[in-house]
Amino acid sequence: MKQTFGFKNDIKIVFAEFKKSVKIWLAYPILIVFWGIFPLLWVLPYVFQGKALVGGMSSMPFKELTGSANYLPFVLIGAMVSTYIFSGLWGVGNSLREETYWGTLEYIIVSPTNPVVVLLGKTLAEFVYATVNVTFQALVATIFLGLSLTIAKVFPVMIIIVLLLVGFYGFAIAFAGFTLLIKEVHGWVHTLEWVFYLFSPIRYPVEVSPITKAISTIVPLTYALVAIRGIILLNKHIINLWQTVLILIWMDIILLIAGYLTFQYLERKTKEAGTIAQY
């Protein structure tokens, strides 16, 4: 049983971890440029594919599925919101594995603090990092690609994003526990990325297939993307999206509790197996 030093100390640890993560990013400034630009570049093939298939920037069949005929803002919003998801997957889910690479995991595990508190620090850092990248992407998309994003829409969109991320970070914390147990998860993280691409409307409306539509209902990202696109593209008010908000809150509660318990269980299992230090 780990000693606990109270809430104040936990907060200190969270901020120490945050500071450490920021120092590591600043050591690789090229990464910030990369993540600020490349997710938008990944959207270009969808734009060219759209032009090749429908000859312009709008499609009526697409409007029937999404409510908006213009597919460019659809994929741009998908790219930006998914930046949060994938940064969480790599930055939180894979973070303990990174500590193994750096040779510092054992120090974290033997320190008199709960590793979940350390993970909370990493989560906070990842949220800030992703927000910086998404802000940059949003500026590029607004100035150069004609995405209409007004200040009035930013606040409700951020509420949806926070609701999405609370649950998702719960999942990522559970995934971090998974990395303690099975070690090399690089490939699994990639698979998860593709699963999100396939079963949530990041790049296409999942309603196009009954299978993807059915499976996407258990992915919180689906609800968040539908709500965010509703606010930005269809001028919906967040009040009118209360059902989506309620579903996200429920999913947050479930994922947070399940994530915490899963991590505790996997950490204990790894310690019992004596494989923490194994590579």
Add this chain to the structure above:
Amino acid sequence: MDQIIKNAKHYLRAVWAENIKEWKIELTYKPDFIRGLIDPLVYAIPYLLYGIALVGGRTSKTLQGYVGTGDLITFVTLGYVFIGFLNMALWAMGFSLRKEQYWGTLESVFAAPVPRWVFALGMAAHSTLHQGLMIFLQLVVINLIFKLTINPAGILPALLVVAVMLIALYGFGMMVASLTLILKQGWLVSEALASIMMTITPIAYPIAVLPLFMQKASLILPTTYGIMTTRHFLIGETMPFSVATSFFRLIVLGIVWVVFGLIVFEIIDRRTRRTGTISHY
């Protein structure tokens, strides 16, 4: 002459040994191996569903006007299936030396009594076989789901085009592999190159929809000729150049990229040995 044949046999044995070693390592991690086979499928399907969502079916009149075939599913599938060879060059070949560093075996491999390019050829042999297996599975599964329509008579010439394209990609893979020796964490270079090349190669769209500067840039990529000509044989895609021109340019690009890849490989290899950084992590 005898010496040349003896050397060739010796090198081929080393190439085969490298190939077998890679397979053995991969098959040790069976769940990961299976996952790796499923990944390309999950990767390709969103592009197909996106196309269906835009058109409201699988046939696009606009695409028909551009390339002579309106079947977006077969068009896009063939593009994404064969671009897998680019990923092979960038990631599988490109990161093979880095992997040896992780495992701590790079020095032993480089101390073997064969030229270093022989090691690179071994990596290429394994990567091609692995990618070939993935492509076969991708085609079978996507065909089961969507029913692809191809001209069977075009399969052999299409494979020939792929073979010529592969030569150029081997040169590219060798260059990326050697770059990882000096850059160490070279994933960013691979990711950036992959993103740019996948955008300007006409994978899921005809070359005509690209902005002019991208159209020009795409003409120096072997993947442009490889994918367009493969689709030409399999589904009758119309191209802005003849088949003979495409083969000629692919061969020229193959020679240029292989020679360039070998030169870069040689320079970096010599540099890392001189500076004593080959074992740096």
